[in-house]
Amino acid sequence: MHTRAKGNVAEERGCDFLRLRGYRIIDRNVYNRFGEIDIIALKDNVIHFVEVKSAQSYEQAVGNITCAKLQKLNRTIQTYLQKKRLDLAYCIDALIVTDEAIDHIENITF
Template identity: 80%
Template sequence: MHTRAKGNIAEERGCAYLRNHGYRVIDRNVYNRFGEIDIIAMRDNVLHFVEVKSAMSYEQAVNNITASKLQKLNRTIQTYLQQKRLNLDYCIDALIVTDSGIEHIENITL
């Protein structure tokens, strides 16, 4: 299976997980000149910009969230907020998707 197809499956699982935990999925695969936001969801009036990482193991997936990845994601988020004229509280979350399950890490920073 191709990497993109695996990513799509992980994102589908991630959206189902978020919905089951009280989030409303607003958008997916949002692109701008700085990068991509995998999932944008809302819960309790807070926007959650969700990075989905999948791999064979938790460690392998979580290690793919680097400082440069977060910087790029931050620029992408700021552009999204400006384009949509949004002034809401937000955080960056990660969903680590493995064959054994999904781990949700809220409000990630490095």
Template identity: 55%
Template sequence: MSRAKGNLAEDKACKFLDENGFMIIERNFYSRFGEIDIIATKDEVLHFVEVKSGLDYESAIQNITPQKLSRLLRTGDVYMKKNSLDVDFMYDAIIVTPQDVELVDNITI
């Protein structure tokens, strides 16, 4: 996916989060392990959000591979340590298709 398409999907995801009571803390946090697309809070819980887009839900969600999830978890750990955080947190995904934007809670289960 091109960076422009990725940015558009992330913009849609941020709008969706904002409309659903989340507060965006940071976008595109990088560590040596990878990137977290969006970091947000809601109800005193920190959410590390992976944004995936595709023509349909299935093609987008399949791009969250075990390797991608592992990098996401390690990057989240770096963020927590770097910011000396001791808070509740979870890893979520937002699936962006031409028809819909959908939040998938707690993708690590």
């Protein structure tokens, strides 16, 4: 399976995971000039911008969440919020997807 196809499967698993936990998926694969947001979900009036990382191991997936990646994601989020004229609390989350499990890391800071 190609890398993008694996990413699509991981994102789909991630959306199912979030829905089962009461999140409402409001957007996916949002692109702008700064980058991409994998999943945008809403729960308890908080927008969760979710970065999905998949790999064979947890450590490998987590290692792909770098400070530079988070800074780029933050610029992408700010552009999205302005374009949509949204004024809600938000946070950045990560879903670490491996063959065995999905781990939800909430409110990542950099």
